[in-house]
Amino acid sequence: MLPDFASVSPETKADALAYLASLDDVRVIAGGTDLLVNMKRGELCSNVVDIMNIEELRLLSGDGTDIAIGPAITHAAISAAAMLNDLAGSLSAACGWIGSPQIRNMGTIGGNLANASPAADLIPPLLIHDTVLKIESQEGKREERLDDFIVAPYETSLKPHELLTWVCIKGLPGYREGYRRIARRAAWAISRLSVAWAVREDGDRFVDVKLAIGSCTPMPFRPRNVEKFLGGRKKDDHTIGEAAALVVEEIRRITGDRPSFAYKLPVVKGLVQKALRG
Amino acid sequence: MKIVSFALNGKKVSCEVQDRELLLHALRERFSIKSVKEGCGIGECGTCTVLIDNEPHYSCLTLASKVDGHDVKTVEYLGDAGLLHPLQKAFIEAGAVQCGYCTPGMLLSAYSLLMKNENPSDSEIREAISGNLCRCTGYIQIVEAIRDAAGLCKCKP
Numbered sequence: 001m002l003p004d005f006a007s008v009s010p011e012t013k014a015d016a017l018a019y020l021a022s023l024d025d026v027r028v029i030a031g032g033t034d035l036l037v038n039m040k041r042g043e044l045c046s047n048v049v050d051i052m053n054i055e056e057l058r059l060l061s062g063d064g065t066d067i068a069i070g071p072a073i074t075h076a077a078i079s080a081a082a083m084l085n086d087l088a089g090s091l092s093a094a095c096g097w098i099g100s101p102q103i104r105n106m107g108t109i110g111g112n113l114a115n116a117s118p119a120a121d122l123i124p125p126l127l128i129h130d131t132v133l134k135i136e137s138q139e140g141k142r143e144e145r146l147d148d149f150i151v152a153p154y155e156t157s158l159k160p161h162e163l164l165t166w167v168c169i170k171g172l173p174g175y176r177e178g179y180r181r182i183a184r185r186a187a188w189a190i191s192r193l194s195v196a197w198a199v200r201e202d203g204d205r206f207v208d209v210k211l212a213i214g215s216c217t218p219m220p221f222r223p224r225n226v227e228k229f230l231g232g233r234k235k236d237d238h239t240i241g242e243a244a245a246l247v248v249e250e251i252r253r254i255t256g257d258r259p260s261f262a263y264k265l266p267v268v269k270g271l272v273q274k275a276l277r278g
Numbered sequence: 279m280k281i282v283s284f285a286l287n288g289k290k291v292s293c294e295v296q297d298r299e300l301l302l303h304a305l306r307e308r309f310s311i312k313s314v315k316e317g318c319g320i321g322e323c324g325t326c327t328v329l330i331d332n333e334p335h336y337s338c339l340t341l342a343s344k345v346d347g348h349d350v351k352t353v354e355y356l357g358d359a360g361l362l363h364p365l366q367k368a369f370i371e372a373g374a375v376q377c378g379y380c381t382p383g384m385l386l387s388a389y390s391l392l393m394k395n396e397n398p399s400d401s402e403i404r405e406a407i408s409g410n411l412c413r414c415t416g417y418i419q420i421v422e423a424i425r426d427a428a429g430l431c432k433c434k435p
């Protein structure tokens with residue numbers, strides 16, 4: 001049984017923004033797979049605005065490298081979208097790993113971002129695609145880079161009357177992309193460790209490498225120093241080994257030492273090496 | 279309260295639901311559909327699975343108001359003791375039903391797969407039922423049943 005609340009299901013963005021501006025103690029609900037679980041555990045709110053009937057929040061559009069993803073698009077729809085398979089393969093792969101078929105039919109990209117779990121599977125791939133979020137309220141619009149949007153574990157810069165309206169990513173044509181996560185079991189498990197990558201190579205050289213690591217630090221992050229180190233370098237065991245060691249060093253620098261690292265760090269090292277080798 | 283109108287197992291229905299009411303409870307209490315069960319209540323067991331627009335969803339995490347204007351199917355859509363669907367027969371014949379608690383949800387996930395894919399591989403079958411837990415069978419008989427039914431049944435929407 002859920003705590004008592006009133007709900008509305010607007011059909012336009014303008015109506016949703018009006019509700020968010022006028023209702024007290026209000027929350028957005030998309031798929032509900034995070035929000036309703038939290039409410040069953042005791043989280044309360046008086047009003048809920050369901051955004052899943054709003055067509056314009058479920059659009060996907062793109063011209064070459066600029067792609068705009070509606071926040072209410074489900075994981076299942078993202079992993080089935082050919083454009084994203086071609087230009088954002090790590091994101092498609094991550095959407096295919098989330099939860100179970102039921103969770104993928106229900107959960108949305110916007111919900112995954114706004115919930116901002118350190119283990120959220122979509123955040124590492126979205127980081128390597130230089131994601132910018134468009135946010136609206138009745139007072140106006142703003143844009144924010146994903147790096148700045150997540151301010152702490154489970155905390156974003158969204159205000160209660162604001163709506164995430166677009167997830168804008170840069171497509172990466174010509175990159176080899178992937179996403180790997182280690183979890184206790186394949187279905188359902190929340191990731192304990194994850195790596196997203198996009199690698200452009202020219203023969204035996206790395207041209208450009210983008211990496212993001214999830215679940216190791218309070219927020220998923222990109223080891224930019226390692227990306228810079230790899231750019232233009234020869235692709236061999238020595239470079240790859242050095243890069244993996246640098247990633248581990250960076251995690252230690254951010255978080256300090258943790259008991260779980262005895263297990264996690266060697267696994268991260270292995271995943272990064274595999275990603276770079278291809 | 280809200281009025282929701284939707285197709286339930288092929289028939290148009292309407293009813294009044296509370297704003298906070300879950301589809302699981304609406305189906306069980308307002309429509310007496312007891313095949314949809316509450317196991318964990320938090321998306322981890324699959325025994326509350328229903329098809330919404332032919333795709334599996336957890337009704338324990340779906341507000342009833344969300345199905346307004348949509349199509350909802352429960353295992354009753356497939357058949358009953360008098361007239362079983364080939365997929366249900368295959369479950370019985372393969373020994374894929376022991377206590378039966380998971381079976382309605384399992385059948386719906388399988389049915390949804392077979393609607394899209396008439397000849398799934400074992401790994402596609404396993405993937406399709408990965409959101410439904412079975413504590414009895416060990417899954418082997420379930421996979422076998424779905425594979426057996428694949429050729430036989432017309433699962434087109």
Ligand SMILES: Cc1cc2nc3c(=O)[nH]c(=O)nc-3n(C[C@H](O)[C@H](O)[C@H](O)COP(=O)(O)OP(=O)(O)OC[C@H]3O[C@@H](n4cnc5c(N)ncnc54)[C@H](O)[C@@H]3O)c2cc1C
Pocket residue numbers: 027028029030031032033034035036037051071072097098099100103106107108109110111112113114115119120121122158162163164165188189190191320321322
């Ligand atoms: C059994 C189970 C397994 C799971 N497995 C995984 C997994 O493997 N990997 C993973 O990353 N996650 C997993 N999750 C978590 C969850 O499914 C995802 O984070 C999902 O993407 C959340 O999306 P939603 O639409 O359901 O969000 P909701 O629950 O609807 O919303 C989540 C939060 O985001 C806010 N919100 C949603 N949309 C907007 C918007 N457009 N603007 C402003 N705020 C918004 C809501 O107010 C709420 O605070 C799992 C959950 C369950 C129950």
Ligand code: FES
Pocket residue numbers: 315316317318319320321322323324325326327336337338339
């Ligand atoms: S009751 Fe367990 S998934 Fe819904």
Ligand code: FES
Pocket residue numbers: 374375376377378379380381411412413414415
């Ligand atoms: S038959 Fe008992 S849980 Fe599956």
